[in-house]
Every structure is written in structure tokens, then in C-alpha cells.
Amino acid sequence: METISSPLLHLKSDRVDGQDIPPQLAREWRFTQVYRQHEADSPARREAACLRAQTPGMLGAIREGDLFAGIWSATLVGLGSEDSGYGYFCHEKKIAALRDGADATPVLRRVAQELIDFWQTRSTSRRCAAVIAAQLSAGLPEADDGAWLDRAAVAFPLYRLAGIQLNYDKLLRLGLKGLREAVECKRLESVGSVEREDFYTGLLAVIETVREAILCYRDQALALARESVSTEQRERYETIAATLGAVQEDAPQTFREAIQLAWIYTIVANTANFGRMDVYLGDFYARDVDSGRITEEEGIELLVGLWRLIAVNENVWNDRVILGGMGRRNPDNADRVALAAMEAMRRVHHLIPNLTLRFHRDQNPALYDKALDVIGEGNTHPMLYNDDVNVPAVAEAFRISRERAEQYLPFGCGEYIIDHWSVGTPNGLLNLAKVLDVTLHNGVDSFSGRRAGLALGEFRDFKTFDELFAAYAQQVDWHMDHLAKAQGIVYRESAREVTFLAISLLFDDCVERGLPVLGGGAGHLGGTMETFGNVTTADSLTAIKRLVYDEKQVTADELLSWIDGNFSDHESERQRLVALPKYGNDDAEADAMVQRVHEQVCHSARDRAALGGMDSYLVVVINNSANVILGHTTPATAEGRRAGQPMSNANQPTAGNDQRGLACLLNSLAKPNPAIHAGAVQNVKLSPEMFTRYRPALNGVLATYWKRGGTQAMLTVVSRGMLEDALAHPENYPNLIVRVGGFSAYFVKLSPDVQQDILRRTLY
């Protein structure tokens, strides 16, 4: 009676059609079986079982030369938070590709199909998407997670729990044993509440899972030591084994042990950011170096070893390591690790970790100087964050105390989160240039022809610029309603299914409250949303205001016809638009419009936290390469951009529009109010001479920018002609790293349109 494709039948078995599960999907099959067995259990119990089942399969083998054990090996079905996949995830497209591959055997095809069928209704993102589709379809496309990459829409929901920062300090202070005791204690107090008891039991299972991972790696290291051909090799593996042995129960005592425990926990928890590493490693480092256990050189080499392991998965959008800044409990020791970490970065010259230096007036200047030295050598790290501006801004934006705000951490491509206390994943995406397009077309997206907003009238119906802007603002608000609600849905729906045990164990105040991170445990339930094309939109509004409303040189219909026709037969008109004031030149008119657009969208989000049941809901003005990708489906814009071209990138002028020198650029960048959002980023492309011959002047320039309210800067160093030459002769530039937005990339590996966008940026 069961049809052949019913997952219920086969998932009970380790064999399908009398054959073994193909190795490509064996881990996924096993995980799915365990999930199914526990489907009726409480979320915490089910998750504990699943985590335990998936972890061994995720532990990649120790490699020759590794200084620590632990390589994260991705699966196509599993339990994660962000990079691996969200909650219970199933990478349907990748599994479908296996199924449809030319060499797929019948059994592989069947297994693949059954996994897809099973998770179709069960994966966390699918569950969230279904509710969003049912409740918010007017404003958001029914979208799975990658939809924004290839579909045209004004706004998209995203499904993930990005930027989670664990309390590594707690982990390293207590060790597994201490953590276990603390949780046991709470569990005993919670007897009588099944839910809480289950939760605490789940947390204990996490600790066991980490312990099992440690032991598994220790056995592996010992076996490798036995097989070693040289003394040096054997000693290295023995050291790894001894380090693992030391932290299997007890709190780490040395720098090496601390790194090892933090790293393995990260792999099990499947998180991708490393928080304030200088703080939590600082005391270990100082103690070891001062006692002569290791030299400074050995300390740097250990960090190089960690950087190499972090780099294995090339997760360029994450893997932030934060150094420096206000609110460190051990600044002297932390400074020492910070300097070692930057030196390690200089040596590996890689895309990740995304090293980030926070600094402020009273900080040891050696850190900032070292950062500029490292950048000047052609690294895109560290990114620089100005705490003198950011800490008060974060306090105001999040409506939290200054003390809390001191623990802000940038993650991803530039969003802020409060260290192991707030969640703030950007789960919505809004293309402002499309919002303007919709405003000019009476609620219709002129690219798709579909309704994508309110019908508030045609462009010509807006008699004043303020009327037009009010309509635009209303469209932004309408989309923001949907996005804020969608984020609330993602949190609520996820919380019903997933307890994120490995995160909750090291997240304030989950253990205290006995509640999972999304189920009331997080100290601050924040949400964020990404806006794109901000400057493109503002520059377009500047052009419209000037030509149509102030100078009345052009009618609304005429301007619209140029845009709708993508400027064909209107090149001279396009040039006229291009020549109008643009952001990035310290131009009062253009910059004021950017500020107006910024204020509007930031307040729109900030006022909507309650709609999603959140403590805060904030805009982030960041960039992956979405300015290019979303540009593909964005029609021509009134500042002279042709249809399909890249839009502006984060809080930056559209590439090449900044033409009045570095000081004017920086003045523009410092204008948008930092106290109403959760992060905005800017890239500046500098020539190497700025770091050699003109270094004292560069120091002065940057100091002035910081003083004027600059929040952060990401510097890329390339010489004139280098990028052009790299396009022509990519083989000569395998190691040329550039910063795309919040992340870095090897220039020669980028897609041609992103390469062009970077090339067009002004070089200072």
C-alpha cells in the first residue's frame, strides 16, 4: 500500500532496495532517520539526538601540518544556524543535482528524491516560508533562501540565524565540566517543568557531544602519531592529542588548549563568528608567554594555525574575529593577543578570518598602527571600527545601556550584534531603487510588470517633490511592514521547531531562564534588514527634484520616458542626469538627499520592532555583492544608471561618482546618522604610496575622518593599473585580494560584473 517514494518506509532502514545508502548521501540519510525517530519528541530532545547523530559526520580529518584538530565538513541535510543551513536544513538544489547527475545510480536517485520529499514540509526555512506565504504574499515573494539571487522582487525574506556570537569566555573559564555542573544545577531547580527539564537535558547532551568530538579527534591524533614517520610529525600529533585530552573535561589552562576547545565547540555548534578573541584568549596568552611556556613567536604561529583552519571553508561572509575596543575586561593582555593576531593575519594573507579592529581615543595606539601596517601590505584586514562614534550610536539605535553597547560586534558584511546577548540576523532585504521605481509607476514594478506596492498615483500626479517623497516613504513603510512581520514569523516558527541547543548553552540568558535562544532565552531579540541601492535612490531623487520640481526643465512624463526606455535615443539626456550632483563629493545637495533617504528608511524599520515582536528592528547598510546582483533586475534610474547596471554599494557613492578627492569622500561618508541603524559600511580604495610615502598624511586624514564621525572603513590597497592588468593577465595575480563589500575576495575569481564594479571605484 505504501508508494515507493514514501520516505516513511525507507527511512526506517539503512538499506534501500536491498542496497547500501550511497556514500554521497549517507550522512544525510542517517540524520534524517534520527530526526524521524524523534519527530514526536519535544524540540529539545529531538535536537539533542540529531546533534549527536550529525556531529561525528561533520568532523573532517586532521591534516598533515594542522596545529589543532577540527575541520568542519559540510553536509546537505542537518542542523545549523547559518552557513551550513538554517535550523533543520536540506539543500534541495544540491541534492537534486546529485539526483540528476549523469552518473547517478538508481539507488542514489531514489535516496535523493526521498530526502527532498521528506524535508519539503519539514525543513525550518520551508516551514517559515509557508507561513510567510500564507500571511504576507501581497508584499513578499514566496521565496526560498536563495531567491534573491535570481528572482526579481522589491523585497525578500531570508531564513537564517546569522552572526551568532557565543560566550567563549564562559566556555574557557568553566570548561566542559564547569558547564555541566552549572546546567545540572539549573536542571535540578527546574524539576516539574517538562519543557525546561528537556531543555537542560538537551544542553547536557551538547556538552556530551562536544566531549565525544574531542575524544574522537584525540583517538585520531594518537593513531596518526603512531603512524608518523618523523619525530617532529609524531610530536605534533601527540601534542594535539594531549591538548584534546586536557580539555575533554577540565577548563583549559594554556593558550593552545583554549584555542582548541573554542575551535571544536565552534564546529559542533556550527556557528561562524569568533567574538572578542583578544579578550577571551588574552589571559591565556599572557600567562603562557610570561611564564615562558611559549614564546611570542610560538603564540603567533598558533594563531596562524587557527587562521588556516578557519580558512578551509572559505566562508568569506563570516568568520569575524574582533580585536580591541571599549569594554574589555583585560585590555593589556587582550592588546597582546590583538597584536599577535594581526601579525598572524599578515603572514597568512588570506580572505579570512575577517579580522576587525575596534579602536578609540584611549586605546593603545600600537594596535591601530599595526592594523595600518598590515593593510598597507595589501591585506584587506583588519576592518577599522571607531568606537568613539559607534558605542554611543549603538546604545541609541538599540535603545540599550552604554555598557551593553560597548559589547557591540560587527559580523557578516557589517551588521552589529551585542556579544552573546542579542540576536540580530538580517532576515529581510529591500531594494530601495525598486521602491522608487514602484513609486514612479503607481505601485507596479516596471521590471516585472507586477504589482509590488500601493497604488498612490502616477509620477505626474505628485505636484511637489515632497508629495513624491511622501509616496516613496509610504511604499518603503509598506514593504517594511511585511519584512518586520516576516522576521517575527521566522523567529516564532523557528522557535517551535528548533532550540539551537549548542548556541543556547553559551548565550545570555538562555541557561539562566531555561529557554532557548529564539524562545525567550536571548537577552535581546533584535532583527535587522538589509537595504540596497540607497545612494542610487538618493541620487535619483536629487536628479528628479532638480530637473522636474525645482528647475522645471523636464516634465515627469519626459523623465519617465527616458528611464522606461532605458535612455535609448536619450544619451545626451542621460549625460545631463549624470552631471547632476552626486553623493561622495561633500556636495550639500546630494548628501542631504542621502541623509533624508537614510533617515526615512532607518526610522521606518526602527519604528516597526513591535510588529515582529522584537526588541529592536534596524536597518543595516551593508554589502555582499547584492548591489550588483539586484542591479540586474533593477530598471534604469534617474541619476543616469542604465537598466541592469550595478547600484551603489552600501554607504558609498556609486562606483566612480566620487570625484572631489579623499577628504570630500570621507566627509560625505560621515554624514548619515549612525545612531539609527545597526551597521553601515564603506570601502575605500587606496594606492600603496598612501601607506609608504604618504603614511603620515594618511594617518592625519583618517584621524580627521574619525573625528568627524566616521564609523568604520574597509581599505583595499591596489596600485594604479593593477586591477586592469589583473583582468588581462589573471594568471599573474592569483593572490590579489580586494574588498568587495563586507567581505574580501580574490579579484581574479570574481564575476566579471563585480570586477568591473570594483574597477570603477575611485582610487585614492
Next chain:
Amino acid sequence: MATTESVRGVIFDIQHASFVDGPGMRSTVFLKGCPLRCRWCHNPEAIRPEPELLRHRDGTTDEWCGREVTVAEVLDEIAGEVDYYAATGGGLTISGGEPLAQGAFTTALLRGAKGRGLHTCLDTSGQGARETLAGVLADVDVVLFDYKATGRSTHRELTGVGPEVILRNLEFLCEQGMDVILRCPMVPGVNDSREHFEAIAQWSRRSEIRLVEILPYHHWGRGKALPKWCPDWGLAQDSATAEDRSHWQALVNENGCLRTVIR
């Protein structure tokens, strides 16, 4: 002050945030009009004193070059940058063309800049009236003095004028105890004679000359729009090569040039 700031002049560009025209970060105002005709001139549009049409090399489009401005307009345009200048030891540089050729404007602009507390550089070929030069010195912090060629006939051949006025003015600046940076554009095979380096070495021994900059020629100017009166402006020279630079470095060493750098 009001009268100083209302003086008018003709400029063809303001280069914001320059690092190459004197110490620190500066803005450089390029004045139109120049009595010289250097064979390697990058800026033939600087030569005529009045605004004029430039023609692009492709022959299709024309654009205006040069605009009349007041001192106040220039200073207002850079007002947003002055704290960067202060933080880097930079300021305003007046260049050209030849600033001394617009004596009244240059005088007023320097006075106006000083009135707003800016550090100032005068970038001059030295070909200008002594009274004008003497009149601005109180408002000049550093003189960037172009030293282009050595030998009377060579100088005339390469720049269109003899060296007499220029050398006398340089001597005068030294006598006045001015802070001078000697800037020597060096064009391979054109002005880089041994004799020229000998002369540079002699000047470099003057204590008033704090730095000598050898500026290797680049033909970056090729392809840009040109005034209609000079459709085939030179720019035929090749850019300096690494070999040229090492040859010059050898001449610098042999002749004992002090405080001399090749950029």
C-alpha cells in the same frame, strides 16, 4: 578681507586632496596663463590666460576649460577640507600655468588663504615679475620652484624663454630665506644632461632648499582634450623607464646632490 576675497582670476582646475603638491594633504588651484612653452607640458590648456574650448582627440566633442572665480569662491570650495589639511600639515597650493602671471589674483588668493589660517605653497616656474613675487612672500609658507633646464640656449629651446629671470628669482627667494622645494621635471633624452644635474647639485647645497624632487616624466597627458590652437601638442616623449631612473640616480650620486629624491 572682503575686498581681498572678491578679487577675480581665471583657473582651469582645483585638484582636491592632492598629496604631491607640497607637504600633507592639499588642494591645488591651477591658474590659467603661462609665459613658458615647455616642450613636455602636460597642461597646454594652462598656457592661454582666458577660458577656451578644448577638443577631444576623437574630434567629436568640445568642452570648456577655464572659469573665472573669486578668491572667496575658491576658498569656499575647499572649506570642508581644512581640518584634513591641518591634521596632515597640508593646505592650499597655487599652481598653474604660472601663478605670477595673474599677480593680483595670486596675491589675493594667498592673502585670503592665510586669512583663513591655511598653510600655503606657491608652485612657480619662477618666470614672473620680481615685485609680484616679493609681494606674496609674506603669505607663502613653502615655494615649489620648478627648475627645468640648464644652459641658456637649452633653456630657451626647451621652455621658450631664457633662464635669466628664473635664476634671479630663485636666488632672490634664497636670499629672503624662503623655504624652497626645488622640483625638476626630468624628461629622458631631453633635459637630463650631466650639466643639468651638476647645476641641480649646486642648488641643492643651498640651505634654503630643503628638498630637491626629481619628477620623472610620464606621458599620462596623452589622449586628453587639447586647446584648438595646439591640436598636435607634443607629448611625443616617452615616459621615464626604470633605466632612466637608475641613470639619474647615478648622476645624483656622482654630483653629490643633497636632499634629492627621485619620485
